[in-house]
Amino acid sequence: MNQLAINYASDAKSARFALAQLGSAQKRTLLHKMADQLIAHSDAILESNQQDMVNGRKSGLSNAMLDRLLLNPERIEDMADSVRQIADMPDPVGEKFDHRVLDNGLELTKVRVPIGVVMVIFESRPNVASDAAALCVKSGNASILRGGKESIHSVTAIGRALKHALSEMKLPAQVVTMVEDADRAIMEDLLRMTSSIDLVVPRGGEGLINYVTEHSRIPVVKHDKGLCHVYIDQYADMDMAIRIAVNAKTQRPGVCNAMETLLVHQSIAPAILPLLCKEMTRKKVEIRGCEASIKLCPDAGIVAAKAEDWDTEYLDLIMNLRVVDSLEQAVEHIQQHGTGHSEAIVTENYHAAGLFQKIVDAAAVYVNASTRFTDGGQFGMGAEIGISTQKLHCRGPMGVRELTTTKYIVSGSGQIR
Amino acid sequence: MNQLAINYASDAKSARFALAQLGSAQKRTLLHKMADQLIAHSDAILESNQQDMVNGRKSGLSNAMLDRLLLNPERIEDMADSVRQIADMPDPVGEKFDHRVLDNGLELTKVRVPIGVVMVIFESRPNVASDAAALCVKSGNASILRGGKESIHSVTAIGRALKHALSEMKLPAQVVTMVEDADRAIMEDLLRMTSSIDLVVPRGGEGLINYVTEHSRIPVVKHDKGLCHVYIDQYADMDMAIRIAVNAKTQRPGVCNAMETLLVHQSIAPAILPLLCKEMTRKKVEIRGCEASIKLCPDAGIVAAKAEDWDTEYLDLIMNLRVVDSLEQAVEHIQQHGTGHSEAIVTENYHAAGLFQKIVDAAAVYVNASTRFTDGGQFGMGAEIGISTQKLHCRGPMGVRELTTTKYIVSGSGQIR
Incomplete structure (x- = not known):
């Protein structure tokens, strides 16, 4: 196993416990700070994006791909706005439901909790990085984000901007991890870290999705093609x-x-x-x-x-x-x-x-x-990390609520079997 | 790909649509017939179990393993009782929730539906076969059941008994498929049939669970160790x-x-x-x-x-x-x-x-x-197919409700975007 991959995963696992301590108001504050930092770091992000654009033209990316890759001040404004919208959505964490009292007096309640560490693997659009990071923060998950190699400079710069907000709130930088190395071997190692990463979300074309399904030993929620x-x-x-x-x-x-x-x-x-x-x-x-x-x-x-x-x-x-x-x-x-x-x-x-x-x-x-x-926005769920076409965990648009899991909390007075 | 594996998977996929047509009362009737057929075929099941026991002693199974493998008239009664209990549980399929009306008048509702085809891989206890088959029927899923090679004769005989009930109801035999071949290659092929099998549930020791996680390209709900x-x-x-x-x-x-x-x-x-x-x-x-x-x-x-x-x-x-x-x-x-x-x-x-x-x-x-x-029975959920230790889809005891998924039904009056 690559040491970098091991560090990414174990640091994210530690960071998630720090994130889980935050209340709704603090998460909202953090996300607004993240939006502010995206704007404050516009110049650095645009400069990095220029590097990606130059490399992309050299390597012969299509015009459509180049357009997806391109950032400009307006697109950075849009990214920040999207983060602010996510900030102001209702917090799904802590919701309690399915309460019941068993015959022996035990009280059983399901409570909505973060999943833990979520890895998002995406392709050329750099705005996916800030959206995915924000959706994960809102749902209390540490995130490991891995963009395509064509957007690596832009995504790294976006990550650095977001980390300024984490540092302002005295939170570990690994609440949001950008994989700053386009080496596929690192991704393959990460896809086997079942003890620290809880969910993998591939966002992109059929090739990417098949690749992730084939290599991942971590549960995957696919956002597959729609026929x-x-x-x-x-x-x-x-x-x-x-x-x-x-x-x-x-x-x-x-x-x-x-x-x-x-x-x-x-x-x-x-x-x-x-x-x-x-x-x-x-x-x-x-x-x-x-x-x-x-x-x-x-x-x-x-x-x-x-x-x-x-x-x-x-x-x-x-x-x-x-x-x-x-x-x-x-x-x-x-x-x-x-x-x-x-x-x-x-x-x-x-x-x-x-x-x-x-x-x-x-x-x-x-x-x-x-x-x-069929879209998170249209369905009134706010921003989505994708549209799940599989049947396990969630089906259809995957918003912040679908980025959570549940646990049972059981309150007793000395019950034994 | 092994032709037998392809047939198992595609037949199960067709059968699930027949099963999905059944209402709650019909599923209940089917399950009671299944329980009756287990009793009616006691002799054949016990005879097959004797074969397994003889082979097990020859191959040096431990006394604990042999005890898990052993069936007797009383244990077959217990199996039938368990199927009857599952029959009389509330039907989770068709439950509607999260209804909302969008601004454009579209009505959105989540409805609970079967997952489709569920593959259960288990070890020596033959009663898991009838329990798993019954839980899948109750939740509207076709099942592909694969026991350990040490219980293959018992499980095959249980499968034949259950198929009599399917035939009485004029349902395809492939609503419940017993993999009657202990060849690991067939299981490995089945674990890659992502277009026909929707969920894999391994039930057993760490070795089995690791094996399934490693080889499956189908989503797995693990019932892993508890420390x-x-x-x-x-x-x-x-x-x-x-x-x-x-x-x-x-x-x-x-x-x-x-x-x-x-x-x-x-x-x-x-x-x-x-x-x-x-x-x-x-x-x-x-x-x-x-x-x-x-x-x-x-x-x-x-x-x-x-x-x-x-x-x-x-x-x-x-x-x-x-x-x-x-x-x-x-x-x-x-x-x-x-x-x-x-x-x-x-x-x-x-x-x-x-x-x-x-x-x-x-x-x-x-x-x-x-x-x-932490147990389906204790939590008031009835029989369980296992206790999920993963965070996706369901966590804790996995009963009939957790063997379902949801879909959105959207009712409009000509809405376009």
């Missing part, structure tokens, strides 16, 4: 259906809660598909359709879908289109091809709506609304 | 403290919620230790103590504790004893050596009780009660 479907039922309101499908596909195609595949009931398909295809084409969406859809709209420019298309998360202005025989066939398609993220039905039928919500297995199941709402 | 402490504070009621410590150590020393280490505040140590050591010695407990404890009780037969003793889960009539300077030192000791299972303080002091419950990080933190209560 979301909208199903237009035979009893759908046509205007609403078109509005929802177009919104789910085009409002922001590059995100995980955007629609990739549209399923349309055969009874409504002849009437709705010509209108729908026209609208999608107007929005410059490429449609890859089943045979039936091409037959129904021979002039809509629908490309014949290939088998692998139904499993492709485009994150782009491309969509799949399939005409289905029934609600059951739509559900089967979703069970086979969905990733358990967000699925929607458009229908005016009471039974169809209930059945779809009951049997579709996904983090969020919608009736008559766009899949684009 | 539990009792701390006798300076303000403890002495009689109560002795009663609790003796109970926690001796009432059933072989289980994970038994005490391994006793910490005693230095102010109370001179008065309490002679009485306590006498009582422990009367119960045939070997005491491994710190220097101070030996000085205080030179004639109590205390053996000097070695460094590794503080990290040893004895599961036997052996305990560690340490005199500490303060509550803080007790907590530090627990942070360093505890496994986050069950920890107790004995005190009459309000502040000490609250502080201990606040800062000790464990699944269950007790004031003035024995650690032996």
